[in-house]
Amino acid sequence: MSEITRRTLLAAMGGLAATSPFGPAFAQGEFPNRPIRLINPWTPGGPADTVGRPVAQKASESLGQPVVMENRPGANGTIGATFVARAAPDGYTLFFSHVGPIAISPNFASGLQFDPIRDFTPITQLVSGPIVLVVRPDVPARSVPELLELAKRQPGQLSYGSVGPASTTHLAGEMLALMGKVQLLHVPYQGAAPVITDLLGGRIHFAFINFSAAIAQAQAGKLHVIAVSTPRRSVKLPDVPTVAETLPGFEVNSWYGIMGPGGLPRPIVDKLHQAFAAAIRSPEISSALEAQGFGIEATTPDQYAQKIRDDLRRWGELQRATNIRIG
Structure with a gap:
């Protein structure tokens, strides 16, 4: 094979990988093939760490790669959310999501640099937080x-x-x-x-x-x-x-979940959902979190997406009724 022909073939193969319908992670090899970052938008040592760190460790075991929780606190969780919203949709940067930055801040805060629907891919709601x-x-x-x-x-x-x-x-x-x-x-x-x-x-x-x-x-x-x-x-x-x-329809749920950047390919979503849902359902983690008052959810991606839409609507109605604004 001539050098020109070989280069042409390699270029064509590279183009196919770049346009793979399953995204770059699948085009470049089986997902995951390197560590995954889980961005926690809160300070270390709080309730988010209590839920997130054991779940990340357990999910690491089934994914075969470390899931490393990285704290990026500030601005009521929106700094970490913005970071993930801008990340590549390859499954290697995930968001340890919370009702605050995803459903409350979009209604009550000004100047957010992300859209909670367009810029994120729901994977699973891990827990309810009463x-x-x-x-x-x-x-x-x-x-x-x-x-x-x-x-x-x-x-x-x-x-x-x-x-x-x-x-x-x-x-x-x-x-x-x-x-x-x-x-x-x-x-x-x-x-x-x-x-x-x-x-x-x-x-x-x-x-x-x-x-x-x-x-x-x-x-x-x-x-x-x-x-x-x-x-x-x-x-x-x-x-x-x-x-x-007493008041039908009242709900304030300080939930936590897992999300990726917008446009995350469905095969990656499904693999991550399987790992994180199994982790939160594991007896040692679920029993420990229930003892602290959390409710175990492990919802499907579609269920989580609906939950987010419902919460955005609920908090939007409250904002319009009270006219509360922050920032």
């Missing part, structure tokens, strides 16, 4: 109807704390006020610890707070858990009703 509605012991309400009745008798005087503006803990209170047709006083804090401190100190009346932040105080009888924010009751608190049992 937040719990807690009241201090001297507040005469042990149910959502009783809390709403108390708020109606004291318009604008019943106060609730949150971990910051437009956080799930803030917006849960706004949704409760809107759907319950009451006026509440929002008191923002920087983190869960001062919310708990002021609840125990009698300076605020109630709060929506992460399960892990409230459960120890609740078990000690210092706070009362009267509801959970997700549509289904918590496995850990089966006797505690959902807010939706």
Whole structure:
């Protein structure tokens, strides 16, 4: 074979690889053939690490390549989201997705550099993350109807704390006020610890707070858990009703999942879904996370895509009703 003919053949083969319908990862060899980065948009040591790191390790075993969690925090999770949105759709850069940057910020924040639908490919929702509605012991309400009745008798005087503006803990209170047709006083804090401190100190009346932040105080009888924010009751608190049992349609779900950049080829999506869904369902991981209040989901890519669309609609309706904006 002449050198010219050989070069022509190699060029043609390269062109076929570049235009492979399954994407460059499949054209260049079986996926995955190198480590995968899982971008965590939150700081190390938080709830995202609690879910993400064991799942990444377990998924590594079935994928045959390391899945390395890399923290890129900032701007309510949108810095990490922007990084993944701009990555190549080859399966080697994934997003440890969360309701905040994917469904809340697109409705409440200005100047985002990504579109949550166009720029991402859903792979699986790993878990649901309920937040719990807690009241201090001297507040005469042990149910959502009783809390709403108390708020109606004291318009604008019943106060609730949150971990910051437009956080799930803030917006849960706004949704409760809107759907319950009451006026509440929002008191923002920087983190869960001062919310708990002021609840125990009698300076605020109630709060929506992460399960892990409230459960120890609740078990000690210092706070009362009267509801959970997700549509289904918590496995850990089966006797505690959902807010939706009083206000149908109420849902504040601090979920986590796995997404890739937009345009990720379906064969890669399916392989990643199989690995991550199996990881979250593994007995050692699922039991540990359920003990911390998480609900195991392991949804299909299509189910996760629908969940994101539903949440974008729900949070959009709340934004339009409250006119809350951040950034």
